[in-house]
Amino acid sequence: EDQVTQSPEALRLQEGESSSLNCSYTVSGLRGLFWYRQDPGKGPEFLFTLYSAGEEKEKERLKATLTKKESFLHITAPKPEDSATYLCAVQEDSGNTPLVFGKGTRLSVIA
Amino acid sequence: DADVTQTPRNRITKTGKRIMLECSQTKGHDRMYWYRQDPGLGLRLIYYSFDVKDINKGEISDGYSVSRQAQAKFSLSLESAIPNQTALYFCATSDLDSNRGELFFGEGSRLTVL
Numbered sequence: 567e568d569q570v571t572q573s574p575e576a577l578r579l580q581e582g583e584s585s586s587l588n589c590s591y592t593v594s595g596l597r598g599l600f601w602y603r604q605d606p607g608k609g610p611e612f613l614f615t616l617y618s619a620g621e622e623k624e625k626e627r628l629k630a631t632l633t634k635k636e637s638f639l640h641i642t643a644p645k646p647e648d649s650a651t652y653l654c655a656v657q658e659d660s661g662n663t664p665l666v667f668g669k670g671t672r673l674s675v676i677a
Numbered sequence: 678d679a680d681v682t683q684t685p686r687n688r689i690t691k692t693g694k695r696i697m698l699e700c701s702q703t704k705g706h707d708r709m710y711w712y713r714q715d716p717g718l719g720l721r722l723i724y725y726s727f728d729v730k731d732i733n734k735g736e737i738s739d740g741y742s743v744s745r746q747a748q749a750k751f752s753l754s755l756e757s758a759i760p761n762q763t764a765l766y767f768c769a770t771s772d773l774d775s776n777r778g779e780l781f782f783g784e785g786s787r788l789t790v791l
Contacts, residue, residue: 600779609681609767609782610720653720662727664710664735665780669719 570668589654590636602653683783696755700768709751710769
């Protein structure tokens, strides 16, 4: 069973059409949940870290939230430049375990 | 210059050949990682190292080996490449003291095994 499941696999939005990406996780103790953005042919780039349920982080049109079982990446009024694959990863609470990544959501924003 | 540099960026090789992918970093981080990315499978961890004398297997280490030559250098080797090792490989680093657990990735090495 996957520890990190992202949905949907792909999402196509019109410019300005807000939506959310989901990341559900099953680790026993969460040290941190991470969101990354990956452009085609590039390495992932860090966006946010969330540590506890109820926490929220924002950056431009993106807002990440966390509950005890899942995280959402809300995209408000997206623009074509927001098109990318968004990756979620978790780290268990030992602190010395590497991140485990989900398979990502491929977002396309059409002008 | 990039903080995490991978060489080569692209490589085409034949089945049975030995291949080495190299990673060097200027961030001064202790921790280094090798991930593999395949369409539909996401990023999977191959090996990781928390310092020069530390090497750990990841989720998919079979068929791979690594060497941590220095704090700044971490190499991934395929002793006898096979076609299902065709993938995009990423090196990443992180700071032992960082509370954010942020990974810094290289630009990737695309390997094709014929």
